[in-house]
Amino acid sequence: MIQLDNRAIRKRMIAKRKALSEAEVKRKSEQICERCLPYLHQAKSVGIYSPINNEVDVTSLLTLAQHNRIFALPRVISKTEMEMVSWHNNILMSCSSFGIQEPQEGEILTPTDLDVILIPLVAFRHDGVRLGYGAGYYDRYLQHCTALKIGIAYAFQCCDECEERPHDQLMDVVITETQCIISKYYR
Numbered sequence: 001m002i003q004l005d006n007r008a009i010r011k012r013m014i015a016k017r018k019a020l021s022e023a024e025v026k027r028k029s030e031q032i033c034e035r036c037l038p039y040l041h042q043a044k045s046v047g048i049y050s051p052i053n054n055e056v057d058v059t060s061l062l063t064l065a066q067h068n069r070i071f072a073l074p075r076v077i078s079k080t081e082m083e084m085v086s087w088h089n090n091i092l093m094s095c096s097s098f099g100i101q102e103p104q105e106g107e108i109l110t111p112t113d114l115d116v117i118l119i120p121l122v123a124f125r126h127d128g129v130r131l132g133y134g135a136g137y138y139d140r141y142l143q144h145c146t147a148l149k150i151g152i153a154y155a156f157q158c159c160d161e162c163e164e165r166p167h168d169q170l171m172d173v174v175i176t177e178t179q180c181i182i183s184k185y186y187r
Contacts, residue, residue, distance in 0.1 A: 031177040047117035050101040111145035121153035128170040128183025142169035
C-alpha cells in the first residue's frame with residue numbers, strides 16, 4: 001500500500017468534497033446535523049463554523065439558539081489565532097480573507113466557555129486524529145478547550161493513513177452521515 005502524506009490526502013479529500021452536488025451536500029448535511037442533536041441536548045454553549053468548499057453545513061443547528069443555547073462562530077484574529085464569537089440572528093457577518101463568513105461583533109467566548117465545539121474536518125482517522133487545512137487555527141484553539149470536541153465530515157473523508165503530528169488536537173467524536181465514531185481518547 002502506498003503511504004500518502006497529509007498534503008496529498010488534503011488535496012484528494014478537498015477535490016472529492018468539491019465534486020459533491022449541491023443536493024448531496026444538503027442531504028448529507030441534514031443527516032449529520034440530525035446525528036449531532038443528542039450531543040447538543042445538554043449543551044448551553046456550542047461552537048460551530050461557517051462552511052466553505054462543500055464542507056458539511058451545520059448552520060441549520062443555529063435554529064437551536066432559540067432554546068436557551070449560545071452559539072459561537074470562529075473569527076480569525078491573527079495569522080495564528082482564532083476566537084469564537086457569539087452569534088444571533090441579526091449579527092453583522094463579513095467574509096474573511098479565507099472566504100469564510102465571520103461575525104464582526106458579539107461576545108467573545110473563551111475556550112473554556114464552550115460545552116461542545118463542532119470542527120470541520122478535511123480527513124480523519126477512526127481513532128480521532130483530525131486533518132484540517134494545515135494552518136493550525138483549530139489545533140491552537142483546542143489546546144485550551146474543555147468542550148466536547150466533535151469532528152464533522154462526510155464518511156468518505158475517513159482516511160486512516162493521515163499522519164498524526166505532535167500539535168494535533170484529537171476529536172472526542174467524529175460524526176458523518178453514516179455513523180458516530182467515539183474516539184478511544186474520549187474522556
